[in-house]
Structures are given as C-alpha cells and as structure tokens.
Amino acid sequence: MNWTDRITLFTPLDFAAVGGLFAAWLLIGWRIEHPSQTRPSVSVLMAEYRREWMRQLVTRQPRIFDAQTLATLREGTSFFASAVMIAIGGGLALIGNSERLVGVANDLTLDSAPAIVWEIKLLVTLIFLANAFLKFVWSHRLFGYCLVLMAAVPNNAQDGAALPRAAKAAEVNITAARGFNRGLRSVYFALGTTAWMLGPLALMGATLFTVSVLWRREFASQSRAAILGDGDNMGLASRIAARTKT
Template identity: 60%
Template sequence: MDIFSRLSLFTALDMLAVALLIGLWYGLGWMIEHPPAGHPSVSRLMAQYRRDWMAQFVTRTPRIFDANIIDSLRQGTAFFVSASMIAIGGGVALIGNSERLEGLARDLTLPVPALVIEVKILLVILFLGNALLKFVWAHRLFGYCSILMAAVPNDPNDPQAFHRAGQAAEVNITAAKSFNRGMRSIYYALGALAWLLGPLALIGGAVITTGVLVRREFLSESRRVMMQREV
C-alpha cells in the first residue's frame, strides 16, 4: 500500500485533530517558556528560585543539603528515562503484533484496519521518544550542574565563587527546562491515546491536556505561593 492509499484511511477531521494536538503542544511550550512579563509561568518563577538557590549555596556550610537536592533531581529524571523507555518498548511491541491490534480494535468497537491503529499508536510513541530524549539530556545537565557546584570555592570572598555559582544556576535552569519539555511530551502522549477512540476524542484529549497544563503553570495555588517573594 503506497503512502497516498494509507493517507486515504484517515479523514480530514483526523488530520485536523493531529494538527491541533501538535500545535497546542508546541504553542503551549513556547508560551510557558516565554510568558507575558506581568504573568510569569511556574517554570519561569522556578528559574529565579534556582538562581537564588545557587546564591545561598555559596555561603552554606556544609553543602550536603545542596548535594542531596541535585541527587534527588537526577534520580527523578532517571526514573522518567526508564519509564519512557518501557512505554516506548510496549508501544513498539504492540505495533509489531497485528493480531493484538485487531483484537484491540474489536474491543474498542472500532471498524478500522490494524494499520490505522498502528499509526495512532505511532503518534504516542513519537511523543514518548521526544520525552525520552529530553529526560536523558536533563539527566546529563544535572550532572554537569553538580560538577560546577563542586567547583565553587568555599570562600565567599573568592572572586570565582559567585561567578561559578551563577554558571551552575544557568545549567540547572537549562536542565529543568529540558525536564519540563519531557514532562509536557508525556502529558500530550496521554492525550494522543484518545485518538484510538476517534478524531473528536483526540481533539477533546488535546484540549483537556492543554487546559490541565495551563492551570498548573499559570493558575495553580503553587504559583500563587511562589509569587509571594516579599516578606
């Protein structure tokens, strides 16, 4: 079956739903990382707290607390790396089993060929693959950050102390940005699963996923607390 025949298995509404999902995923990511000046996202607020953390790190003695935080961040990232790999492996195995796909279609009462289900699962795998790459890079960057922190002199009066702490903060922020991108891909992979029920379900899944993320980044109680920086 050529590519045009395969595309004919999907309706215009299917194409619109996929375009909406990808557009919302990309657009929301851009808005979170470039929010309005008067209404920062949780991610942007946390970036400033990470800079404050590194400023406090210079004068903290001992620095075991900071080492524990970095170790916790790396462990959390490693967990999502493993989870993404397992999910991708499960999706690939499902695509390779046509009989199981046909059984899934019957269970969902979907009168569609296995190829359609394969493409829909492939969309989920693509989001999971993107998440995996982001988590792997975040894990590596948190490792770089720990090395930069170890290079910060113990003497606060050393001219290199705050400079190196600032470098560690920026690498930490970059790692968190990559981690957050991976998390968004996980969210949208879950939303993409709704396509198994049809294009209208995918549109609903994309909108609900976006709504959940918008609330958590711009309207959550945690954000309100973070905004209270003044004593």
C-alpha cells in the same frame, strides 16, 4: 499498500486533529517558557529561585544539602526516563502484534479499520514518548554537569570566581529543569494521543484537556500562588521583568 493508499484511510478531521495536537504542544510549551511579564509561569518563577539557590550555595557550609537536593533531581529524571523507555517498549511490542491491536481497537470503537490505521495512531504516541525519553536523558546529564560546576565554586565567598561559577551552575540547572519540564509535557500529550483510538473528535477533546491542565498548573495553580505568596514576590517579579526585557 503505498503511502498514498494509507493516507486515504484517514479523514480530513483526523489530519486536523493531529495538526491541532502538535500545534497545541508547541504553543503551550512556548507560552510556558516565554510568559508575559505580568503573569510569569511556575517554570519561570522557579528559574529565579534556582539562581537564588546557587547564590546561597556560595556561603553555605557545609554543602551536603545542595548535593542531596541535586541528587534527588537526578533520581527523578532517571525514574521518568526508565518509565518512558518501558512505555516505548510496550508500544513497539503492541505494533508488532497487529492482530491483538486490531481486536482491542474494535472493542473500543466497533470500527473495522485495517491494522495499519491503529499502528499509525500508536506511532504518534511513540513519537511523543521518544521525545520525552531524549529530554529526560539530556536533563539527567545536565544535572550532572551542574553538580560538577557546584563543586567548582570556591568555599571562600570573597573569591572572585565564586559568584560567576555559581551563576554558571544556576543556568545549567535551569536548562536541565527546562528539559525535564519539556519531557513531562511530552508525556502528558502522549497520554492524550491515546484518545485518537476513539476517533478524531476524542483526540481534539483530549488535546484541549491536556492544554487546560498544563495551563492551570503553570498559571493558575495553588503552588504558583504559594510561590508568589511571600514578601519577596515584588523583588522576584522585578527580576523576572528585567530578564524578560533582555
């Protein structure tokens, strides 16, 4: 069966659902990382606290707390990378066992589509999982770079290199966190793509649900309210607005 024949196995609604899936993934990611000045996302708010963390690092003695905190962040990226790798292996094994895949799909939808249809649907899930794995691995490495930069910050706060190196460590830390968050979003959407097994309408519903969950957690969650709920919120907002303008 050539690619032309395979394409005809899917309806226009299937293509619309998949297109909407990838569009939603890109758009929600862009909005989270580039929010409005008046309503910053949790990711942007935490980026400012990461910068403040590195400024406090300059005068904190000893720095055991900072090393332990970063080690915990690296453990998180390592855990998710390992979990996603297992999921990718399971997906590939399922594709290799087409008969069982068709049996499960038929039980769910009572549809008699050929195995290639279910394999392609599962392949979309694997694309998101592969992207998540790459993001987690790179995030893990960047947190390692951040640890080296933190160790290079002089103990003397009066040293001219202290604040610039702390700022470098903060930006690398933020970049690592951004990669980790992108990996998590890919995992969310990978879970949503499994709804395609039930049809394109189910995929559309799962996409909307995934976007709503991400939107709430970044822009309307209790954790966001807690971050903004202290007396420093005005200064934090002004710093975010200044960085958004630049």
